Amino acid sequence: MKSTKSPLAQPVIGRWISYILRFGVWSSAGFMIAGLLVRWLSRATAPPPAENPTPGEILSKLLSTSIDDVTLMYAGLVLLMLTPVLRVLTSVVGFSVEGDRRFAVVSLVVLGMLVAEFFFSWRVPA
Amino acid sequence: MSLLSFLLLIVGGIATGTFGAMLGLGGGVFLIPFLALVFGLPMHQAIATSIVAVIATSSAGAAMNVERQVVNLRLGMLLEVATVCGAILGGVTANLLSGQTLTRIFAILLLFVSFTMIWRTRRSKSEDGSTAQDGAFPSSFKDEATGTIVSYTVRRVPLVMLVSLVAGNISGLLGIGGGIFKVPAMHMISGIPMKAAAATSNFMIGVTAAASAFIYFGHGHLNPFIASPAVLGVLGGSFLGIKINQKIKGTALTWVFAVVLLLVSIKMFWR
Numbered sequence: 001m002k003s004t005k006s007p008l009a010q011p012v013i014g015r016w017i018s019y020i021l022r023f024g025v026w027s028s029a030g031f032m033i034a035g036l037l038v039r040w041l042s043r044a045t046a047p048p049p050a051e052n053p054t055p056g057e058i059l060s061k062l063l064s065t066s067i068d069d070v071t072l073m074y075a076g077l078v079l080l081m082l083t084p085v086l087r088v089l090t091s092v093v094g095f096s097v098e099g100d101r102r103f104a105v106v107s108l109v110v111l112g113m114l115v116a117e118f119f120f121s122w123r124v125p126a
Numbered sequence: 127m128s129l130l131s132f133l134l135l136i137v138g139g140i141a142t143g144t145f146g147a148m149l150g151l152g153g154g155v156f157l158i159p160f161l162a163l164v165f166g167l168p169m170h171q172a173i174a175t176s177i178v179a180v181i182a183t184s185s186a187g188a189a190m191n192v193e194r195q196v197v198n199l200r201l202g203m204l205l206e207v208a209t210v211c212g213a214i215l216g217g218v219t220a221n222l223l224s225g226q227t228l229t230r231i232f233a234i235l236l237l238f239v240s241f242t243m244i245w246r247t248r249r250s251k252s253e254d255g256s257t258a259q260d261g262a263f264p265s266s267f268k269d270e271a272t273g274t275i276v277s278y279t280v281r282r283v284p285l286v287m288l289v290s291l292v293a294g295n296i297s298g299l300l301g302i303g304g305g306i307f308k309v310p311a312m313h314m315i316s317g318i319p320m321k322a323a324a325a326t327s328n329f330m331i332g333v334t335a336a337a338s339a340f341i342y343f344g345h346g347h348l349n350p351f352i353a354s355p356a357v358l359g360v361l362g363g364s365f366l367g368i369k370i371n372q373k374i375k376g377t378a379l380t381w382v383f384a385v386v387l388l389l390v391s392i393k394m395f396w397r
Binding site: 013014015017018021022024025028029032033035036039040048050051052070073074076077078080081082083084085087088091095100103106107109110113114117118120121 | 129132178181182184185186188189190192193195197199200203204206207210211214332333335336337339340341343344346348349350351353354355357358361
């Protein structure tokens with residue numbers, strides 16, 4: 001497959017991807033550090049829940065007043081797992097903006113596989 | 127879990143992340159044996175923790191490499207189709223296998239990694255890829271070590287896609303990045319310069335790891351109390367390892383780690 005675009009001429013998409021990756025890594029690290037600090041400071045000893053929370057449950061707990069150490073850690077881990085998905089989404093938009101339809105479609109295929117898997121994998125019976 | 131265990135996980139994560147980055151292997155190769163042998167964690171949980179740590183280190187590294195334009199974005203996106211398929215298959219397969227079977231497969235992988243490390247120290251250090259312009263995905267990057275612009279094209283794309291499928295499969299199955307398979311293949315089969323091959327492989331690893339991470343998470347193998355400190359430790363360690371790697375170039379060090387991995391492999395096989 002031959003691309004007509006010069007990869008050196010990709011500063012915009014490259015910058016977007018770089019921002020997304022940095023945001024994902026550092027914000028997820030922030031959530032995990034906050035979760036560990038809350039656990040140590042509150043001397044919590046509760047074990048993790050038997051079933052993983054859904055993204056909706058994590059989000060609603062983060063927005064409520066009943067935020068706890070486990071929710072913060074899960075938020076960090078899920079955000080970290082979603083960072084590459086956001087990166088692929090950025091590629092779809094970036095390649096579309098650059099007018100490179102072929103690679104926008106390739107990125108869309110990868111995104112489709114990840115999103116489908118994300119929904120199918122959630123809460124599989126152990 | 128006690129404060130001591132948390133601290134041990136962070137320190138262990140830093141150590142495994144540092145060693146992994148120093149040797150260009152990623153943290154998983156060291157983190158999984160550490161969690162399985164030192165913490166006695168079930169193999170599926172150790173793999174799940176490692177795969178999330180791999181996402182963190184890959185994303186942090188890729189952010190820098192993309193900005194420096196060393197990553198071949200279009201090639202990376204195309205190969206991700208193969209690595210994601212492989213990772214999904216690997217993740218599903220892993221959850222059908224017993225912990226003991228996975229441990230033994232991982233031990234064999236460590237044996238392979240150990241011999242590859244020794245082989246790398248013995249081969250001549252040819253860093254150049256093909257500068258032929260008759261392939262696909264023409265790309266250029268500035269080699270910061272020499273200050274020159276390196277231009278190359280990619281040959282035998284279908285073959286390197288096949289290798290990416292296998293690497294993705296092993297990544298999903300065993301919780302490692304898979305760069306140890308992809309980078310030499312991209313360099314030797316497709317003629318991609320080593321720096322571009324390593325950066326493009328690292329760029330793909332986050333997406334590959336995310337594909338199988340969802341499966342492990344869905345099966346409840348990701349314990350937030352284990353994963354959070356370990357991931358933070360590996361992330362910090364990987365930055366440390368890159369800094370040390372710029373100052374130390376030791377063949378003897380590679381030999382020491384190769385022998386350590388060989389011993390760990392034997393220990394894990396008979397676990």
